[in-house]
Amino acid sequence: MTHPPRLDLAELERADLELALAARGQERFRARQIFGWVYRKGLADTAAMTDLPQGLRTILASDFTLGTLRVASRERSEDGTEKFLIALADNRHIESVFIPDTPRMTFCISTQVGCAMGCRFCLTGKMGLVRNLTAGEIVGQVRLLADALSLRTGFNIVLMGMGEPLHNYDETMKALRILADEHGFAVSPRRVTLSTVGLLPALQRLAQEPFIPNLAISLHAPTDAQRGELVPLNRKYGIADIIEACRRFPARSRSRITFEYVLLAGVNDSQDDARKLARLLSGVRSKVNLIPLNAAAGIQFERPSDEAVNRFAKRLSDAGITVSVRKSRGRDIRAACGQLIVTGDRLSAAQQLAVMM
Numbered sequence: 351m352t353h354p355p356r357l358d359l360a361e362l363e364r365a366d367l368e369l370a371l372a373a374r375g376q377e378r379f380r381a382r383q384i385f386g387w388v389y390r391k392g393l394a395d396t397a398a399m400t401d402l403p404q405g406l407r408t409i410l411a412s413d414f415t416l417g418t419l420r421v422a423s424r425e426r427s428e429d430g431t432e433k434f435l436i437a438l439a440d441n442r443h444i445e446s447v448f449i450p451d452t453p454r455m456t457f458c459i460s461t462q463v464g465c466a467m468g469c470r471f472c473l474t475g476k477m478g479l480v481r482n483l484t485a486g487e488i489v490g491q492v493r494l495l496a497d498a499l500s501l502r503t504g505f506n507i508v509l510m511g512m513g514e515p516l517h518n519y520d521e522t523m524k525a526l527r528i529l530a531d532e533h534g535f536a537v538s539p540r541r542v543t544l545s546t547v548g549l550l551p552a553l554q555r556l557a558q559e560p561f562i563p564n565l566a567i568s569l570h571a572p573t574d575a576q577r578g579e580l581v582p583l584n585r586k587y588g589i590a591d592i593i594e595a596c597r598r599f600p601a602r603s604r605s606r607i608t609f610e611y612v613l614l615a616g617v618n619d620s621q622d623d624a625r626k627l628a629r630l631l632s633g634v635r636s637k638v639n640l641i642p643l644n645a646a647a648g649i650q651f652e653r654p655s656d657e658a659v660n661r662f663a664k665r666l667s668d669a670g671i672t673v674s675v676r677k678s679r680g681r682d683i684r685a686a687c688g689q690l691i692v693t694g695d696r697l698s699a700a701q702q703l704a705v706m707m
Contacts, residue, residue, distance in 0.1 A: 360417040360486030389534030462513025482518040488525035516552035566608040572626035615654040628669035637672035
């Protein structure tokens with residue numbers, strides 16, 4: 351006689367856990383207690399959840415499991431940034447980053463193993479897409495970092511690690527709902543930033559969600575001709591359509607959409623580029639985050655001079671655009687923006703195509 355597979359607590363939203371418990375004759379409110387143990391207290395051993403009746407703990411042991419991730423390696427930068435190489439159950443690997451003093455503590459987490467977007471200045475894109483992460487694996491990075499750093503509250507989350515979050519839409523949004531649950535980590539949407547290159551249908555879908563994180567659009571160029579060379583997806587969803595979607599995107603009071611712009615020497619960092627960018631964003635409730643390229647072997651572009659960065663920023667500011675220049679963190683351990691890559695998990699071109707179909 352075969353038994354049904356055990357349910358993974360890490361993959362269940364609280365409402366689903368309530369249904370699973372009710373189907374086993376247990377009170378629904380026990381799900382709140384279990385969420386508290388798993389997320390607030392970081393307990394993985396269900397037998398040690400002492401405020402649950404022994405009968406329920408027996409059921410949890412027999413019918414449920416709790417998927418956990420494993421730290422394969424951990425590196426610390428000279429600036430305090432830490433990079434975690436994380437092993438998944440299928441022996442694939444992802445990277446997550448802890449960035450201290452930003453001014454809150456920040457967890458930068460991944461949503462895919464690799465990435466299908468192929469942005470030419472990003473090492474992760476060179477991996478191609480290996481597979482999507484499950485909601486439990488996305489949340490699992492937060493659980494793992496919270497445990498490793500003894501930091502269970504007061505942190506921000508940025509979906510800026512490996513992968514395009516909106517390319518893994520359903521699992522990403524499920525993960526955000528689990529993270530937001532008031533009986534777990536209780537992470538407010540205001541403390542989550544989702545970065546996307548602009549998958550237009552998914553972006554429009556995101557605008558209808560009850561949980562809407564802060565939005566960061568990876569723009570990187572002011573014209574379709576330039577952006578199409580840097581971000582292949584732009585050939586399908588052009589800048590005008592993305593900007594129009596941003597104009598319609600629901601914004602909280604005092605909230606702005608961030609436009610991320612990686613500055614590449616001699617490619618998109620001229621004064622004319624700055625002027626075109628300012629004109630493009632005119633009337634959009636926005637701010638621009640300039641990111642001088644984090645150069646690395648395998649990336650053909652170069653980082654612009656500090657003088658060029660400052661000139662670009664000043665031109666935007668003079669045009670009335672709110673602008674900041676991102677301070678690169680963790681460059682010495684290859685943990686900065688665009689530098690995350692797991693070389694052993696790359697797929698061949700044929701394998702990548704099979705995954706994407």
